[in-house]
Amino acid sequence: MKSGRLLAVLLGAATVLFVVWGTLWPVKAAQVYAPDKHLVRSSGTPAAALQNLTEDIRSQSWQKAYDSLANKAQFTQTDFMHDLTGAYPNLRTYAHLEKVETRPLHESDSDAEYQVKLHWATVVGDAVQTRDVHAVRNGGNWQVQWPVTKEPALPPQVIPVNYLRWDVIYRGAGDDWGSQDVDAPHVRIIDMHPVQRADGLVIMGELLNEDVVPAYVAVNATVLNKNKQPIANEGSFDKISHLLLPKAVTPFLIKFPEVNLSSVGSVDMHPFSQLIPASADPVIEIQNEKLNPAPDASLTGEVVNQSGQIANIAHVLGTFYDKDGNLVWVADQYVDHALLPQTPVPFNIHIPEDLARKITSQRTVVSTYSMGGAA
Structure with a gap:
């Protein structure tokens, strides 16, 4: 016990000594980047x-x-x-x-x-x-x-608003509904493929909102070994469009780092849905889409905010298929600046070179997030 206390004291003293030494005689790298030294x-x-x-x-x-x-x-x-x-x-x-x-x-x-x-x-x-x-x-x-790029100045104008909107009324504390409440929307996984990549296992697929109301969706997956024992559990964080309008489809991609497909016996998939208020605005149009071949394979195009409100963040999701319509890959890009009304903004989604030669078609969806809520 005494030796342990002595070791702790020596380590503490050494730490203080190094801090003092580094403060009084900093190395050159620290002199270049240390803040507040002027x-x-x-x-x-x-x-x-x-x-x-x-x-x-x-x-x-x-x-x-x-x-x-x-x-x-x-x-x-x-x-x-x-x-x-x-x-x-x-x-x-x-x-x-x-x-x-x-x-x-x-x-x-x-x-x-x-x-x-x-x-x-x-x-x-x-x-x-x-x-x-x-x-x-x-x-x-x-x-x-510095080459400053200024945002275009839009002229004053009136943009008609004509879009669907869903509001939700939940049972309150004083409401006499008994056990009655609004059911969660019905969603279903319509496609799922496990794929081995260099950095681990990838599970990708598509999820359908088959209901007549909007849904907040997510997908969780548990991979099991040959003995039905769990190996790992992961969820679709950002490789999915979380807000699904009625009858809409979103791709999803879930990564399992350092998990090998050969060790997996089965996959247990769990789609999740919750009813939320939503609107079909802002309307984001996709223009000039193009599949660019390998070696620098990518999907390029432009997103245009057709509404009159600003979309602060746009998430572009690309789903890629082979000539038989089979799912090959899911990739995405976040547009890192706000989408102003009527202003095209380019996107460029990278496609792995080894998969690019299998791809013949794609489907692109855009999710937007505005201050005060998602759309």
């Missing part, structure tokens, strides 16, 4: 100027980042912030810049071109923003010219 960072090269700018964006030092730009006279600081995080609430509004990739395209004594990929960490994963930026020499330093 260190002077050189912009003697275009790469250094670009790194300084992205570090200011990462720390949300908007005034400092804006002041460093060579073309700041062309737009306001608010325009600059909105270009990066959005003028309306969206995925990037609450994200932080996690990683930056830069690739030089051209460099001379007076100017340089770079491709910049900003990786934003959002609640649903990585969102990538790609820009081609120009840098210019200004005396002994370099400055970045």
Whole structure:
């Protein structure tokens, strides 16, 4: 017991010593990135100027980042912030810049071109923003010219609203309904396929709302071994359209990391549904869809908000089939900025190269989330 206490004391003393040492004599890497040190960072090269700018964006030092730009006279600081995080609430509004990739395209004594990929960490994963930026020499330093993309200004107009809406009245505490209440919508799994991938087992399929009322849906799956013992249990978190209108179909995809299909004897599937109020607005139209072949296989297109309200987040789900109509793959993309009315926004859903050659058709659905509820 005494030796244990002595070890704990020694470890505590060593921890305090290392903290003090690191504070008084920080390593160079810490000097570059430690906050609140107000260190002077050189912009003697275009790469250094670009790194300084992205570090200011990462720390949300908007005034400092804006002041460093060579073309700041062309737009306001608010325009600059909105270009990066959005003028309306969206995925990037609450994200932080996690990683930056830069690739030089051209460099001379007076100017340089770079491709910049900003990786934003959002609640649903990585969102990538790609820009081609120009840098210019200004005396002994370099400055970045940031290419601000402004949102289009829509003219004042009246958009007629004509859509279905479902409201739900539940039994309250003072209502004399007995045990009576509103039943959950009837939903059914109409297709299911287990597939082995490099990172584990994937179960994908399609779910139908066969009722006449809207439903909030989810799918849980339990994989069992040959002896009917559970191996793992997972659910469809974001690879599904959770709000299903009557007679609508959503794909789903459930991942079981590090589970091998050869060890699975059976799969126990459980669809879940709950009646919720919903409307068929906003109406999102899909335009210019195209299946692009391997090696860079993808589904591209545009989503257009046909309503008069802003959709803060859009989730595009692609279901892919072979020539016989069999399900091959399910993939998705979150549009990381708000959908303004009547404004096309591109999407690009990646398709694994080994599956792309089997795909001949697709079906695309879009879920939207607006402040105050989903649609």
